[in-house]
Amino acid sequence: MTALKPHTVSAYNLAKNSENKMHDDTVARRFGFQGGLVPGVDVFAYMxxxxxxxxxxxxxxxxxxxxxxxxxxxxGETAVVSAADTDTGIAIKVESRGELCAMGHASMSSGTKTISLTDFQDVSVVAKREPVNTSSYEQGKWLGIPPYTLGAQPSLDYLRDVRETDPLYANEKIVHTGMLLRTMNWALMENAILGPWIHVGSTIQYLATASVEDVLTVRAKVTGNYDRKGHKFVELDGLIVANGKTPIAHCRHVAIYQPRETVAA
Known part of the structure; x- marks a missing residue:
């Protein structure tokens, strides 16, 4: 494999004031972490x-x-993103504190993937969020988010905060992939009141770029809800849509929505 030039990032926790207190130093330490976690969506952005x-x-x-x-x-810690060529694309890893923190793979699709909007139900968020329970993410349930427009200045702010140095996003006013992935988190958060929870992985098939002025929505189906090692997991299969008509990305999203520490409490 041929090594590519590493991307070094001074990590920044954008979610310190998030409703998800796993990003809060005090709460995260109760779960055995050193401090608040940098959101997985932003680590994905680094990658x-x-x-x-x-x-x-x-x-x-x-x-x-x-x-x-x-x-x-x-x-505040240094994260080093490295990649190496493989037969099918590039293997990516993120290391910090001498530990492997994340890994993934990227490739170019052969041909154009066709997605039908009719395969993904467009639903509104719940009228009133309730504390997460067994019915919040029932398998087969559809989740949505309020329509969202990033805007030019918030886009620049996000690029700064995720230490993005590629000029493509700012020059062409493209929504960063990390912001796209955030909408999948919102599909979980807008439909239930969660305690501390953890995003553990995602897969994205990109279909088109989104402009920072586009109106974005998500059509996400719950495809998995299960226990593993005491944690409660949820899996989503979602489509990010621009302006109600253009598929932007097909995403599979996995999270621990109730860590075992909260389940046992």
């Missing part, structure tokens, strides 16, 4: 720098990427 550097805008139009989060990345 996505590598395939965009390799393939450019074409990757954001029809590339494929997956990422799994193995160990926390903490605010």
């Amino acid at each position: 996505s720098h590598m395939p965009v550097a390799k393939w450019g805008k074409a990757f954001l139009e029809h590339g494929l990427m997956d990422g799994r989060f193995l160990k926390p990345v903490y605010d």
Whole structure:
């Protein structure tokens, strides 16, 4: 395998004030972590720098990427993203504190993937969020989010905060892949009141770029809800849509929505 130039990031916890208190130092320490976790979606954003550097805008139009989060990345620490060529694309890893924190793979799709909007139900968020329970993420249930527009200045702020150095996003006013993935988190958060929870991995098939002025929504189906080692997991199969008509990305999203510490409490 041929090594590519590493991408070094001074990690930043964008979610310190999030409703998800796993990003709060005090709460995260109760779960055995050193401090608040840098969100998985932002670690994924760090990782996505590598395939965009390799393939450019074409990757954001029809590339494929997956990422799994193995160990926390903490605010203020150095995270080194490295990648190496494989027979099918590039293998990506994130290391911090001498530990492997995340790993994934990116490739270019052969041909154009066709997605039908009719295969993904467009639903509204619940009228009133309730504390998460056994029916919040029933298998087969559809989840949505309020329509969302990032905007030009918030996009620039996000690029700064995830230490994105590729000029493509700012020059062409493209929504960063990390922001796209955030909408899958919102599908969980907008439909139930969660305690501390953890995003553990995602796969994205890119279909088109989204403009920072586009109105984005998500059509996400719960495809898995199960216990593993005491944790309660949820899996989503979602489509991010721009302006109600253009598929932007097909995402598979996995999270621990109730860590075993909260289940046992």
